[in-house]
Amino acid sequence: MNEAVKLSSPKKVSIIGSGNWGSAISRIIGSNVSRNGKFDSTVKMYVFEELVDGQKLSEIINTKHENVKYLPGFPIPPNVVANPDVVDTAKDADIIIFVLPHKFVRVTCQPLVGKIKPTAIGVSLIKGFDITPGGGIDLISNVINKLLNIDVAVLMGANLAPEVAAEKFCETTIGCNDKEEGKLLKELVQTDYFRVVVVDDIHTIELCGALKNIVACGAGFVDGLGYGDNTKAAVIRLGLMEMIKFAEVFYPGSKLSTFFESCGVADLITTCYGGRNRKVAEAFVKTGKKIEELEKEILNGQRMQGPQTAEEVYIMLKNKGMEDRFPLFTAVHQICQGQLPPTQMVNCIQNHPEHM
Numbered sequence: 508m509n510e511a512v513k514l515s516s517p518k519k520v521s522i523i524g525s526g527n528w529g530s531a532i533s534r535i536i537g538s539n540v541s542r543n544g545k546f547d548s549t550v551k552m553y554v555f556e557e558l559v560d561g562q563k564l565s566e567i568i569n570t571k572h573e574n575v576k577y578l579p580g581f582p583i584p585p586n587v588v589a590n591p592d593v594v595d596t597a598k599d600a601d602i603i604i605f606v607l608p609h610k611f612v613r614v615t616c617q618p619l620v621g622k623i624k625p626t627a628i629g630v631s632l633i634k635g636f637d638i639t640p641g642g643g644i645d646l647i648s649n650v651i652n653k654l655l656n657i658d659v660a661v662l663m664g665a666n667l668a669p670e671v672a673a674e675k676f677c678e679t680t681i682g683c684n685d686k687e688e689g690k691l692l693k694e695l696v697q698t699d700y701f702r703v704v705v706v707d708d709i710h711t712i713e714l715c716g717a718l719k720n721i722v723a724c725g726a727g728f729v730d731g732l733g734y735g736d737n738t739k740a741a742v743i744r745l746g747l748m749e750m751i752k753f754a755e756v757f758y759p760g761s762k763l764s765t766f767f768e769s770c771g772v773a774d775l776i777t778t779c780y781g782g783r784n785r786k787v788a789e790a791f792v793k794t795g796k797k798i799e800e801l802e803k804e805i806l807n808g809q810r811m812q813g814p815q816t817a818e819e820v821y822i823m824l825k826n827k828g829m830e831d832r833f834p835l836f837t838a839v840h841q842i843c844q845g846q847l848p849p850t851q852m853v854n855c856i857q858n859h860p861e862h863m
């Protein structure tokens with residue numbers, strides 16, 4: 508077992524990231540640590556500093572106890588303390604929760620190299636991939652593990668942040684290889700409205716979390732084209748088949764059963780109906796504007812992960828000459844880039860290899 512779990516002093520928890528999901532999970536963690544003696548009652552939360560109406564966001568969070576930009580309307584417990592210094596936030600932590608848009612992982616983690624407890628446990632809530640120098644992809648938990656030399660668990664599920672913040676019932680999946688650490692992490696985040704299942708298939712959980720964002724863009728495209736729920740269900744099913752095939756081909760040993768946890772089919776469905784990726788992709792078709800422009804107009808600083816993830820997957824598939832085996836992932840990338848018209852989404856699903 509990791510030394511951090513063996514020690515009996517209360518575990519210090521830090522959160523790296525304070526966007527829509529970071530702020531929502533801080534409500535749960537802040538509330539749980541104040542009622543559980545296994546955890547230190549103060550939670551430090553790293554805030555990428557910016558001015559909101561002329562005031563520093565970290566100061567607003569520490570005085571109003573609300574992230575007025577990324578999760579307005581929901582109080583953040585006062586024992587969650589915003590900090591714009593990432594090293595100061597993480598240096599004493601026993602459990603470090605990483606929750607950032609995936610493009611900011613390296614730049615945010617780099618200053619932490621050699622500055623955190625070697626016994627710390629990381630938990631990644633981040634959905635996406637990293638591009639390797641050879642044109643392959645790596646999982647974000649591996650990137651954090653290699654950079655910071657700590658064990659990294661994951662937490663992914665059907666967890667639209669605004670619904671979690673509103674305490675509407677949902678489930679989530681924690682991936683952790685150590686049973687005791689898994690139990691501790693479950694105690695840290697489980698509530699009566701946020702129910703946790705712990706499994707030991709970290710990589711599959713993470714694959715599900717990343718790949719479903721590509722499928723959600725496809726769902727948004729067919730919504731934007733005016734197709735119905737049956738069409739979207741086909742996109743979801745064919746997307747799921749590609750997700751499973753992707754795990755089989757590139758991550759042998761992945762368990763099919765993991766796709767039936769909250770991180771799998773459930774997250775795919777909720778994102779394809781209620782997520783930001785779907786919403787922006789629908790607007791992309793209806794307005795003809797660029798994705799980046801719409802992301803700024805619609806999401807007010809929040810980020811969608813689907814187009815970037817589609818590009819990461821496409822680069823890897825192209826390098827391996829395997830685009831044809833994943834036509835839905837490939838079409839989503841090409842549509843996002845303006846290389847194919849959105850109407851091609853329908854041709855893609857009509858001619859999908861699943862029907863041949």
Ligand SMILES: NC(=O)c1ccc[n+]([C@@H]2O[C@H](COP(=O)([O-])OP(=O)(O)OC[C@H]3O[C@@H](n4cnc5c(N)ncnc54)[C@H](O)[C@@H]3O)[C@@H](O)[C@H]2O)c1
Nearest residue numbers: 525526527528529555606607608611633634667668809810
């Ligand atoms: N929002 C959700 O419903 C949800 C649910 C589950 C998982 N996730 C995943 O959690 C991760 C984080 O998503 P989120 O919704 O918390 O973020 P978000 O989409 O709200 O992104 C905004 C965050 O990015 C930060 N940021 C902007 N520029 C930065 C920079 N240069 N360096 C560092 N940070 C910068 C902002 O300060 C803000 O905290 C993503 O991988 C996402 O897929 C999100």
Ligand SMILES: O=P(O)(O)OC[C@H](O)CO
Nearest residue numbers: 664665666667782783784
């Ligand atoms: O709003 P999206 O599309 O980024 O999806 C959010 C979450 O990943 C849902 O679990």
